[in-house]
Amino acid sequence: MKKSHLDAAIGELIHAVGLLVRRVRAAAGPEELSLSAAAVLKRLDQDGPATISSLARAESMTSQSMGTIVAALEEDGLVKRKPHPTDGRQFLIQFTEKGKVLRKSRSAAKRAWMAQAVAQLDKDEQDVLFEAAKILKRLAER
Amino acid sequence: MKKSHLDAAIGELIHAVGLLVRRVRAAAGPEELSLSAAAVLKRLDQDGPATISSLARAESMTSQSMGTIVAALEEDGLVKRKPHPTDGRQFLIQFTEKGKVLRKSRSAAKRAWMAQAVAQLDKDEQDVLFEAAKILKRLAER
DNA sequence: TATTGTTATACTCTATAACTATA
DNA sequence: TATAGTTATAGAGTATAACAATA
Secondary structure, X not given: OOXXXXXXXXXHHHHHHHHHXXXXXXXXXXXXXXXXXXXXXXXXXXXXXXXXXXXXXXXOOOHHHHXXXXXXXXXXXXXXXXXXXXXXXXXXXXXXXXXXXXOOHHHHHHHHHHHHHHHXXXXXXXXXXXXXXXHXXXXXXX | OOHHXXXXXXXXXXXXXXXXXXXXXXXXXXXXXXXXXXXXXXXXHHHOOXXXXXXXXXXXOOHHHHHHHXXXXXXXXXXXXXXXXXXXXXXXXXXXXXXXXXXXXXXXXXXXXXXXXXXXXXXXXXXXXXXXXXXXXXXXXX
8 A cells, every 4th residue: 555545544544433433422322331331341241350450451541540430330330349369459340240231231322323333234344344343452452 | 143243243343443542542642633623624625615513413423512623623723714605604614724734743643653553464454444444434424 | 669549630522501693 | 493603511531640558
């Protein structure tokens, strides 16, 4: 790809993700979790209990911001904290029973909007999108 | 794709774009434009002068929010407003000379981060990403 | 000394509500 | 009446700074 084309493509990519995030957020229902809060639950589901710092690193946020998100999830009864077995400074954040049950339903409106949008694409386009999601995640985590 | 796989892929997609937006935002330099402000300049560049309402619709925001963004760009001297030729309520937002010159440099740090990240992918992955950007944009604009 | 987490504070982005002017 | 834009106000999300406890 020529440099000018690459440059334009970078601009398109940034624009597209920004736009989509705004669109998804706007679709959120009244009781919905934020994108970040949903991301935390997703990580706990996939990787098991984790500390606030590790969650913050994984989601590209400061630990203070992650602390706020975890506190809100705790307040909501979706996660609880357990003392770290060997390090007295840390806590392991993990699901409550309620959290396991409500994990997806608390992001239902956003997921529904996205599902409806994706359903309007043909199969090849869907595949490109889901492949891209994996690449984007790797990119952002580096 | 089976329903459960599709459901998981939807979750991955939402997670990935949210994460990437946070990552890109965190890369922003001190004088950088917001993602939304950069998106407005990009649209003016591609489509020519536009009204606040049309920009708001295009970027999935309320016209009040877009008014704030345009006012900030105006304050910065990057855009100016011209009365609409036939409708006395509307304004056409367009670039100033300064705006044309500074359009990309005011998003330089975010673009640089993304360019560096994309450069670490192999060519096939880059193609998937840029193809996905087009699809995502169509999706978000519907 | 470095790291984990908390508290306090402030900024950015966007929304809702109420209004004015024009169509 | 309906639409374009403005002003005022509020909320969500995240950051920086200063601190306490533990490693």
